[in-house]
Amino acid sequence: xxxxxxxxxxxxxxxxxxxxNGLWMAEVYQNLRKKYKVKCYxxxxxxxxxxxxxxxxxxxxxxxxxxxxxxxxxVNDVEHTYYRDAYKDIYKNLTDEELxxxxxxxxxxxxxxxxxxxxxxxxxxxxxxxxxxDDVNDKPVEKKDTQNDIDRCIEFIRGLADKYNCPVVxxxxxMQPMLKDRDIISADRVHPTDExxxxxxxxxxxxxxEQSEPDYDTPFEFEEWxxxxxxxxxxxxxxxxxxxxxxxxxWNNYATADEKKKAAAESYAGSEDKTTGVAGAFRDYPEMxxxxxxxxxxxxxxxx
Numbered sequence: 001x002x003x004x005x006x007x008x009x010x011x012x013x014x015x016x017x018x019x020x021n022g023l024w025m026a027e028v029y030q031n032l033r034k035k036y037k038v039k040c041y042x043x044x045x046x047x048x049x050x051x052x053x054x055x056x057x058x059x060x061x062x063x064x065x066x067x068x069x070x071x072x073x074x075v076n077d078v079e080h081t082y083y084r085d086a087y088k089d090i091y092k093n094l095t096d097e098e099l100x101x102x103x104x105x106x107x108x109x110x111x112x113x114x115x116x117x118x119x120x121x122x123x124x125x126x127x128x129x130x131x132x133x134d135d136v137n138d139k140p141v142e143k144k145d146t147q148n149d150i151d152r153c154i155e156f157i158r159g160l161a162d163k164y165n166c167p168v169v170x171x172x173x174x175m176q177p178m179l180k181d182r183d184i185i186s187a188d189r190v191h192p193t194d195e196x197x198x199x200x201x202x203x204x205x206x207x208x209x210e211q212s213e214p215d216y217d218t219p220f221e222f223e224e225w226x227x228x229x230x231x232x233x234x235x236x237x238x239x240x241x242x243x244x245x246x247x248x249x250x251w252n253n254y255a256t257a258d259e260k261k262k263a264a265a266e267s268y269a270g271s272e273d274k275t276t277g278v279a280g281a282f283r284d285y286p287e288m289x290x291x292x293x294x295x296x297x298x299x300x301x302x303x304x
């Protein structure tokens with residue numbers, strides 16, 4: 001489907017850590033800005049699930065008054081380790097198999113509600129088929145049956161695309177045949193490398209009709225304005241990660257008092273089960289809370 005962008009269009013990129021990484025979005029934005037005075041905002045959050053995104057869709061996404069919203073979720077919703085940790089305390093009486101089916105049920109229902117809310121708002125959803133799980137190459141991380149679970153999600157969201165007449169960008173179709181020949185998925189088997197993010201950007205631009213042919217071999221280079229904006233937006237992505245983890249996912253309330261937020265983040269930062277990057281996000285959160293409005297102002301200034 002060819003999308004007819006115009007000056008002043010706003011595009012929000014809603015998704016998990018693959019979107020939050022932002023490189024593919026930054027490349028798309030830089031290319032679109034050569035033709036249109038569009039505005040793009042990264043709404044991706046590391047660890048995000050579509051059920052979490054639904055809870056703050058209006059405040060964190062639709063508040064930008066978008067004309068288009070890309071939607072990309074799967075692995076955190078249905079990969080066993082993630083959904084087990086997310087739902088085991090809520091559905092205590094379910095077996096592992098029942099819990100797995102509950103995760104798919106939540107994914108399907110939340111995803112469809114998100115699509116309907118975007119349409120009802122007056123924006124056009126763009127459904128993104130997730131990048132592939134690398135079950136082909138030798139990696140430090142043990143291989144799991146994750147792609148089969150993601151494929152169940154893909155089958156469902158393709159049906160949504162048909163039902164609601166949504167354009168589709170298919171990252172998996174392009175990237176999966178490249179797994180053996182290109183270093184496009186990182187050691188964790190999930191997250192695209194910089195080259196993988198570049199391929200995602202080229203795929204997106206082709207699938208929406210902005211390019212007739214992809215250029216996979218020329219590395220993306222930031223223009224100065226876009227580099228500054230990207231760095232600011234990355235700070236906000238990790239800030240929102242902390243808010244998602246504690247105040248939306250666990251407490252179901254992102255309007256919690258700031259002092260309580262700071263205390264909770266400091267407590268999480270000291271947890272031994274946090275990876276270095278995650279612990280750093282919690283550690284930096286109290287300082288970031290005081291700077292959030294200024295960072296948001298800078299992002300908007302650099303966007304317009």
